[in-house]
Amino acid sequence: MSTLFPRRHTLRTSGAALLLGMAPLGAIPAHAQHQHEPAPQESPSPSPADPSSPGAPPMEGMDRGAHPAAAGPSPDQSMAGMDMSGQSGGATMRMGAMQGGRAPADARDPNAHADGYENSTLPGFERADQISVGKVLIDELEFVRSQGQNGIAWSAQITQGGDSDKLWIRSQGVKLAHEPVDSDTSVEAFWWHATGPFWGRMLGVRQDVGPGAHSWLAAGIEGLAPYWFDIELTGYLGDDGRVAARAKASFDLRLTNRLILTPQAEVNAYSTSNVERSLGSGFTSAELGVRLRYEVARKVAPYIGYVWEPSFGSTADLRRARGERVSEGRFVAGLRLWW
């Protein structure tokens, strides 16, 4: 199920900014802010010329429009409010959003026919829908070659829980042979809660690793945006009063069903500087990568890639002043594993 054409994209992006207190929520992309989905920019109707859909005449007269009903779709609904006007019959019908949205006041009660009965309590009742699933995803575990130095980098997560709530642990980092760990090297632990069919929110903590490490409270959202972009947006409140944010987006482009190209982007921002970690204020750095993996099996995929990490503003000034590189490129080769 799932995953389509450009398969599960992972563009980890977006205006980093600013979740936790740092900036107005309005700065977050609409889809991220709601538990529901953004509306596609275009009408989703297939092209009338599409010969792949013999049974489906063009959906002419289909326009996105406001839904008059109480439960009318808000702008964050997908395929919202298609206004279907028949060509000959003259009848008009309206269709609510196919995804997301809020239940109308007159929506059916799913227990309307229970009449006071409860499910059986005999032994052996099927409970597989409550199963707690544990997953370890080592998304990146790679050897790094950067400006003549060797190193390692990783990005991994462990999740455990049911469909609604999970424990979510993640870690990322870079360590080159003759340098301290990268400024974003950290371990995070969250309570993840499903907020919609494609989105969840996360509340937890982050612990930096390496010189100048701090502890942070963390909150964010993660999910799958329309067109298969994997998004993670996280805001942080540090034990020194600093505020920070990290945004990631990625996207899986299936060259074949096993050869998958994954562009991804990460942007970091901090309210004030931390000289020990070579971090300035404002947007500090980005990480733009592309990795090409081959899924030998679903769970095992060697890959190669290239990552470019520029730094910005006062962070760049700081690094320049210290004689460090303002930006660096890394060739990577690694293994993606999950189980």
Next chain:
Amino acid sequence: MHQALLGRPALNRRRFVQGLSTAAALAAIGARAEAGRASVAPGRMPELGGTEFDLVIDALPVNYAGKRRMATAVNGSVPGPLLRMREGDTVTLRVMNRLQEMTSIHWHGLEVPADMDGVPGISFGGIAPGETFTYRFTLRQTGTYWYHAHTLAEQTGLFGAMIVEPRVPEPASVDRDYVVMLSDWTDEPPLQVYLNLKKMSGYYNFGQPTVGDFFRDVGQLGLSSAIAKRRMWNAARMNPTDYSDVSGTTYTYLMNGTAPAGNWTAIARAGERVRLRFIGAGTATIFDVRIPGLKLTVISTDGQPVEPVEVDEFRIAPGETYDVLVTMPEDRAYTIFAQSMDRTGYARGTLAPAAGMSAQVPRPDRRVWLDPVDMMGAMASMSGDMSDMAPPARHARTEYGPTTDMRVDYPRTNLDDPGAGLRDNGRRVLAYADLRRPGGAPDPRVPAREIELHLTGNMERFIWSIDGVKLNDSRPIHFRKDERLRIIFVNDTMMAHPMHLHGMWSDLEDPGGGFLVRKHTVLVQPAQRVSFAVNADAPGRWAFHCHLLYHMAAGMFREVVVA
């Protein structure tokens, strides 16, 4: 936790069954002495008859895909023995569990008392290891049925065929009579399959759209059409190749327990009429069946007679049965070809005058994308005249949360649609609208009330539910004893769901509410609305669920209380 789901046959001794062998050979090695009167005919599964049956459930080593694995056998055979019974008889079936976990047998489609229905947690507490449970019921019907575990052991082979003969024997209308059970085998433990799907719902789908497909479409359709073709799916995060959760990448598709290379063979000579009793015993596989060169006359479904209808091909979902008549035109081999709906493989056998013969085996059809009607329902196929449109779907308030990734406001009602992958394929394909019960409705009462239920899912997270509520978050549906009511299903997902109501018949209706045919398992196509009437004449508690095993496990399941 998930005790019904968990379960691995004990790894131990006993026979080693090659998937390449025929069911007959299998039975010859496998039949157990204490199993009663086992009779083995060429090309048949072991068969038991009478009114007293002793069935022993045990682990059995098998080899279907090149590796030794443990299956779950009944009396040493996979599938289990064919049980032949007689209408009006009261039968006793003693089922002994030699596994190391709880198990069960459900008599699929039989009208039995609620406590004899074999669903752990609802009918009874299951059969504990080492224990024997005695089922006893009177046969009130005739036709082709089957039995299976109501746990994940269904995936490991715990199923078999049942034929209930009429009390007064019918004049012999056929020369040969065979059961053709279609199933799917995986070397992975079923719990592993379920967890793989929970962790990555597209785990087994290696036929997803690629960049290469895109450029091919650009070449054939032009850039804007190639983009437009994808926009709807990608905007909604839906997969146009999402036919089956589990595919031929792990499945070996079996015909009567025999892998394609084993070529299960039914013997028939020129001029003979043959009855083939197809049983959909796949756990996650819907099959499309045809016998190139032969017309198939469908004479019954789900054990119930239908007015004969001649087709080239039919679709059979897990739980369903179809009895088909064919006449052998000449003394040569014909391939019985059952491709999986996702076109990743097939079960195959042969109809021939002698064993060892074979005919050309077709290649599976090219995999096509789902059509927009499979996502948009009636919205995708509007011709302008909406006067005969079904009423809009009424969604439950619980369909607006994380369990439900899509809702269809205007479902389609076209029962004459054979379904995605079979449309316009140049063959005459059976559709539900072709099925007519001789003599019309078995009950003239008009349903006094309607219950609307929506089939819902979150494909990305592999959550399946009804009205957006999983089994363990739900409350039962109450049918009032002896009422006749109408169930309306609206499929809010892009997958087809074979919905099985235990204990009572589903009297399938046409879009106008007219009676079509009596079934026990109703395949509801994507974005489709289907209704059926039910006589609530069976007091007790019953299961009501999607017969795709992993959808049932994930929560597309309700308990029904008749009181």
